[in-house]
Amino acid sequence: xxxxxxxxxxxxxxxxxxxxxxxxxxxxxxxxxxxxxxxxxxxxxxxxxxxxxxxxxxxxxxxxxxxxxxxxxxxxxxxxxxxxxxxxxxxxxxxxxxxxxxxxxxxxxxxxxxxxxxxxxxxxxxxxxxxxxxxxxxxxxxxxxxxxxxxxxxxxxxxxxxxxxxxxxxxxxxxxxxxxxxxxxxxxxxxxxxxxxxxxxxxxxxxxxxxxxxxxxxxxxxxxxxxxxxxxxxxxxxxxxxxxxxxxxxxxxxxxxxxxxxxxxxxxxxxxxxxxxxxxxxxxxxxxxxxxxxxxxxxxxxxxxxxxxxxxxxxxxxxxxxxxxxxxxxxxxxxxxxxxxxxxxxxxxxxxxxxxxxxxxxxxxxxxxxxxx
Numbered sequence: 001x002x003x004x005x006x007x008x009x010x011x012x013x014x015x016x017x018x019x020x021x022x023x024x025x026x027x028x029x030x031x032x033x034x035x036x037x038x039x040x041x042x043x044x045x046x047x048x049x050x051x052x053x054x055x056x057x058x059x060x061x062x063x064x065x066x067x068x069x070x071x072x073x074x075x076x077x078x079x080x081x082x083x084x085x086x087x088x089x090x091x092x093x094x095x096x097x098x099x100x101x102x103x104x105x106x107x108x109x110x111x112x113x114x115x116x117x118x119x120x121x122x123x124x125x126x127x128x129x130x131x132x133x134x135x136x137x138x139x140x141x142x143x144x145x146x147x148x149x150x151x152x153x154x155x156x157x158x159x160x161x162x163x164x165x166x167x168x169x170x171x172x173x174x175x176x177x178x179x180x181x182x183x184x185x186x187x188x189x190x191x192x193x194x195x196x197x198x199x200x201x202x203x204x205x206x207x208x209x210x211x212x213x214x215x216x217x218x219x220x221x222x223x224x225x226x227x228x229x230x231x232x233x234x235x236x237x238x239x240x241x242x243x244x245x246x247x248x249x250x251x252x253x254x255x256x257x258x259x260x261x262x263x264x265x266x267x268x269x270x271x272x273x274x275x276x277x278x279x280x281x282x283x284x285x286x287x288x289x290x291x292x293x294x295x296x297x298x299x300x301x302x303x304x305x306x307x308x309x310x311x312x313x314x315x316x317x318x319x320x321x322x323x324x325x326x327x328x329x330x331x332x333x334x335x336x337x338x339x340x341x342x343x344x345x346x347x348x349x350x351x352x353x354x355x356x357x358x359x360x361x362x363x364x365x366x367x368x369x370x371x372x373x
Contacts, residue, residue, distance in 0.1 A: 002026075002029065003022060003025040003026040003029050003313075004026045004029060004030065004106075004110065004313050004314070005106075005110065006022055006026075007019060007022050007023060007026045007285060007286065007313070008110035008113050008114055008286055008314070009113055010022075010285050012285070013114070013117040013118055013121070013284045013285055013286075014282055014283075014284055014285065014341045014342070014343040015285060015343070016283065016285060016288075016343045016344070019285040020058040021058060023058065023061065023285070023288065023313070024055060024056075024057060024058040024060065024061050026313040027055055027061045027064065027311070027313045027321060028052055028053075028055035028056075029313065030313035030316065030321050031045075031052040031055060031064060031321060032052035032053075033079065033316055034079045034316075034319035034321065035051075035052050037079040037080060038077055038078065038079040038319050040075065040077050041077060041079070041319040044065060044067070045065060048065045050063070050064065050065055061288060061311060061322075062288075062290050062299050062309075062311075064311075064321065064322045065322070066292070066297065066309050066322050066323065066324045067319070067320075067322065067323050067324065068323070068324040068326075069091070069099060069266065069268045069323055069324065069325055069326065070326075072091075072099035072100070072101070072268050072318075072320070072323075073091065073097040073098060073099050074097060076099075076100045077318060077319055078102055078317060078318055079316060079317060079318065079319055080102070080104060080316065080317050082102060084104060084317070085102035085103060085104055085317045086103060086104060086105045086108055087102075087103045087108060087149075088100060088101065088102050088103070088144065089101055089103070089144060089145065089146035089149055089267050090144045090145050090146065090267065091145070091146060091266070091267040091268065098145075099267055099268050101146070101267050101268060101270070101315070101317075101318045101320060102315075102317035102318050103270070103315060103317055103318075104315070104316050104317045106316065107314055107315045107316055107317060110286075110314050111270060111314065114271070114272060114284070114286050114314075115272055118272050118274050118284060119157055119272075119274060121274065121276070121341075122261050122274055122275075122276075122277075124157045124158075124225065124227070124261065124274075125157050125158075126157070126158045126223070127158075127159065128158060128159075128193070128194070128223065129158060129159040129160070129161045129193055130158040130159070130160065130161065130193055130194040130195065130196045130223070130224075131160070131161050131162045131163075131164075131184075131188040131191060131193060131194075131195050131196070132155045132160050132162065132163045132164065132195075132196050132197075132198060133164050133166075133181060133184060133185060133188070133195060133196070133197045133198075133199075134151055134152075134155070134163055134164065134165045134166065134197075134198055134199050135166045135181075135197060135198065135199025135200050135201075135203035135204045135207070136148065136151050136165070136166065136167060136198070136199035136200055136203070136230070137151075137165065137167045137169075137174060138165035138167060138168050138169045138174075139152055140169040143169075145267075146267035146270070147229070147230055147267075150229070150265075151198050151199055151229070154198045154227060155196070155198065158194070158196060161191075161193060162188065164180065164181060164184035164188070165177075166178065166181050166199065166203050166207070168180070178203075178206065178207055178210060181207050182207060182210065182211055182214075182216065185207070185211070185218065185253075186216065186218060189218045189220050189221075189224075189253075190218070192221065193221060194220065194221045194222070194223035194224040194225070195220050195221065195224045196224060196225045196226075196227065197225065197226040197227060197228075198227045198228075198229070199227075199228070199229065199230065200228075200229075200230045200231075200232075201228040201229075201230070201231070201232060201245065201262075202232045202233075202235040202238070202239070204226060204228065205238075205240060205245055205248070208248050208249060208252045208253065209248065211252050212248065212251065212252050216252075217251065217252045217253070217254075218252075218253060218254065219253075219254030220253050220254050220255055224253070224254075224255055224259065225255075225259050225260075225261060226249055226253070226255055226259065226260045226261070227261045227262075227263065228260070228261065228262045228263065229262065229263035229264070229265070231348075242279060245260070246260055258277060261274065261275060262274075262275045262279065262281075263275075264281050264346070264348065266310065266323075266325060268310075268320050268323045268325075269287070269310035269312060269320060269323055269325070270312075270314060270315065270320075271284065271286050271287040271310070271312050271314065272284075273346065276337065276339035276340075276341055276345075277339050278337050278338055278339045280332070280334075280337050280339065280345040280347070281345050281346045281347070281348075282334055282337070282339075282341045282343045282344070282345045282346075283331075283343050283344055283345065283346060284343070286312055286314060287310060287311060287312040287314075288311045288312075289308065289309065289310060289311070289329075289331060289344075289346050290309040290311065291304060291305070291306040291307070291308060291309070291329060291330060291331055292306050292307045292309050292324070293306050293307075294306055294307055294328075294352075297324075302330075302331055302332065302333060302344070303330060303331070303332065304330060305328055305329070305330045305349055306328065306329070306330075307324055307325070307326075307327070307328065307329075307352070308324070308325045308327040308328070308329040308346070308348070309322065309323070309324050309325075310322075310323050310324075310325060311323075326351050326352045327348050327349075327350075327351055327352075328348070328349045328350045328351065328352060329346055329347055329348045329349055330346075330347050330349060331344050331345070331346055331347075332344060332345050332346075332347055
């Protein structure tokens with residue numbers, strides 16, 4: 001069994017200390033594969049006088065040249081023919097520049113193993129069916145974004161009896177339908193099975209707020225979940241603190257705070273970060289996170305804010321082993337969390353103002369400008 005497979009088949013998904021050496025070996029293997037199979041990536045490493053063989057210890061992992069996500073938005077880099085890729089995904093909708101990431105079969109198998117282990121922690125995997133409210137885009141052949149694909153796959157964690165989308169595909173493109181979502185909540189929420197929400201937190205908040213303003217509320221069945229991902233992006237001026245969101249969910253939908261779950265990730269770093277019961281993003285064994293100084297890019301220690309560098313050996317199709325996001329974050333000591341998971345956790349503070357980055361949620365925000373709340 002190769003080092004990458006051993007890592008992703010680790011029994012304990014948050015035991016970082018016990019997997020540090022294995023992680024380093026998997027990263028060296030991954031770096032060498034991309035170095036040997038992607039001409040552009042080889043040129044980048046050669047420019048920095050870096051060789052995959054330089055990864056000898058765990059600390060060396062953080063010396064691998066970091067590629068900003070904007071690189072992938074301007075250059076589509078692959079380490080194998082596209083014919084060998086089982087799936088592809090993009091980082092945005094139809095407007096703006098986007099990353100195009102490929103996934104080979106072995107990488108996807110690692111992803112499946114990862115997801116099953118992580119979601120069990122939050123009791124998201126069940127054989128009991130549910131109805132779904134998707135606060136995002138309805139799948140369409142013209143939409144290859146990772147966020148749309150991921151939200152669909154998330155609806156398989158509990159067998160889906162139905163899916164209602166907030167952003168529906170119409171003849172002339174996507175249209176927002178919040179009234180349709182509210183009608184579905186009131187109807188499906190009384191159907192005798194749990195109702196699960198998945199998608200943008202902004203949309204979820206807007207729907208709950210609209211219901212409260214209209215005097216509408218419902219107590220959803222036990223087992224109902226609100227699963228959030230994608231951030232607030234261009235709705236940052238309307239973003240509310242988490243406790244305000246939780247309290248609203250309790251009042252309008254009867255969903256307790258413990259059943260509100262948040263995800264974090266990026267198409268350029270397809271690792272699932274699922275918050276714990278204290279709502280912290282603990283770092284799983286499948287990845288490592290470095291916080292880097294915004295000026296020097298040197299790694300910072302705990303409790304210091306900087307750029308978020310995400311590291312994983314999961315994918316061979318695209319050289320995304322060490323990427324720099326436009327997020328500002330800080331790493332906290334996980335032993336102080338109180339949830340039982342002791343691995344460090346990542347706290348996202350905000351985003352760098354990179355105007356050339358176009359995100360899925362930003363595209364959704366443009367559609368929302370047509371809706372009067």
